Amino acid sequence: MSSRPTRLLSCFLAGFLIWVAAGKALAQENAKRHAVTTAVSEHTAIRVAPASRFTAGPRASGVVSSTYEIVSNVPADQQVIASIKGTPPPGVSVWVEIEPPAGADATKEEEVQLLSPDGPTGPQTLLTGIGQVSEAGLNISYTTEVTVGVEPGSKQIRLNFEIVE
Amino acid sequence: MIHSLARWRCFGALLLLSGASALGTSAQGQALFFEGGPPQLRIDRFVPGSSSATDVDKSTVLSYERAQAPGPRLKVVVSAPAVSPSASNERFELQVEALAPTAGTPQGQIRLRESMPPTDLIRGIEPCKGKNAQSKACEEQATLRYQMRATVESGPGQNEHVIQYTLQTQ
Numbered sequence: 001m002s003s004r005p006t007r008l009l010s011c012f013l014a015g016f017l018i019w020v021a022a023g024k025a026l027a028q029e030n031a032k033r034h035a036v037t038t039a040v041s042e043h044t045a046i047r048v049a050p051a052s053r054f055t056a057g058p059r060a061s062g063v064v065s066s067t068y069e070i071v072s073n074v075p076a077d078q079q080v081i082a083s084i085k086g087t088p089p090p091g092v093s094v095w096v097e098i099e100p101p102a103g104a105d106a107t108k109e110e111e112v113q114l115l116s117p118d119g120p121t122g123p124q125t126l127l128t129g130i131g132q133v134s135e136a137g138l139n140i141s142y143t144t145e146v147t148v149g150v151e152p153g154s155k156q157i158r159l160n161f162e163i164v165e
Numbered sequence: 166m167i168h169s170l171a172r173w174r175c176f177g178a179l180l181l182l183s184g185a186s187a188l189g190t191s192a193q194g195q196a197l198f199f200e201g202g203p204p205q206l207r208i209d210r211f212v213p214g215s216s217s218a219t220d221v222d223k224s225t226v227l228s229y230e231r232a233q234a235p236g237p238r239l240k241v242v243v244s245a246p247a248v249s250p251s252a253s254n255e256r257f258e259l260q261v262e263a264l265a266p267t268a269g270t271p272q273g274q275i276r277l278r279e280s281m282p283p284t285d286l287i288r289g290i291e292p293c294k295g296k297n298a299q300s301k302a303c304e305e306q307a308t309l310r311y312q313m314r315a316t317v318e319s320g321p322g323q324n325e326h327v328i329q330y331t332l333q334t335q
Contacts, residue, residue, distance in 0.1 A: 030331055031329055031332075032197050032198055032330055033327055033330075034328060035325050035326065035327055035328075036203065036205075036311060036327075036328055037323065037325055038206045038207075038259055038315075038323070038324045039205075039207045039208070039322070040207070040319065040320070040321045040323075041207065041209045042321040043210045043211055045213065069213035071210075071211045071213040073320055073321055132320065133317065134213055134317045135214060
């Protein structure tokens with residue numbers, strides 16, 4: 001047999017516990033979660049600014065310069081490869097020299113030949129060791145030479161640059 | 166007989182308290198919720214010469230209810246609970262900002278880090294005396310502006326962040 005004060009205390013205690021539990025439930029209902037997705041794609045690009053006209057002849061230096069920009073977020077050992085695109089005019093030679101971005105290396109210390117009087121030399125590796133990089137305004141220079149058999153006039157030579165793993 | 170009556174009185178009081186709590190919980194269930202979303206941010210390219218890139222998402226609206234007058238002044242806090250101790254979501258930087266809240270004062274951009282302490286997003290949400298301009302009883306809104314930033318060095322990949330918003334007494 002419990003006394004009246006004990007019963008009142010028990011009832012009050014039970015009520016208090018319910019109030020605390022309800023308070024906790026209220027607090028939970030005032031919070032909401034949602035998921036936020038963040039993603040980054042693989043991005044690799046090289047863009048070479050057009051070079052000015054090559055002029056071959058008695059008073060021409062045969063060297064023109066330009067710039068290029070390169071970006072890659074791929075954590076891999078990549079290379080820059082260059083080649084002649086399309087059909088170049090016969091009797092023309094083209095060499096290219098490129099400034100490597102930070103962390104990369106030029107394949108050769110001297111110029112790399114892309115075109116000989118007999119035709120393209122095929123894809124040539126210009127740079128190696130390209131990792132995660134983002135640079136602009138890097139130098140690239142071209143040297144040209146023509147044989148005496150080439151007729152005077154203007155011809156277009158298209159070069160292709162790409163980044164490969 | 167008297168004891169039995171007292172027991173029933175106590176039981177009845179507890180039943181009423183439970184019912185009131187349940188009603189209160191139901192009403193408060195609408196206190197905070199999202200419209201739109203879920204936020205998805207993606208970076209597809211980097212500008213050469215720049216080491217980082219950003220993306221912004223404003224697809225989610227946060228709705229929150231003011232307390233009924235003479236209730237307390239409220240605030241919205243944001244946190245990023247750790248989902249998995251092994252999973253690191255710190256690869257890309259993520260920030261959130263409450264834009265143009267219809268009640269309260271925005272606290273600017275907040276950098277979201279996993280397991281960060283709750284941080285104030287909107288403060289000074291005054292109690293409501295009636296209906297607001299949209300005739301919705303004390304319901305207010307703010308656009309959530311998420312901004313992610315990634316560096317070239319952080320590489321490609323995807324992260325899932327769980328972000329929690331809590332409406333609480335200031």
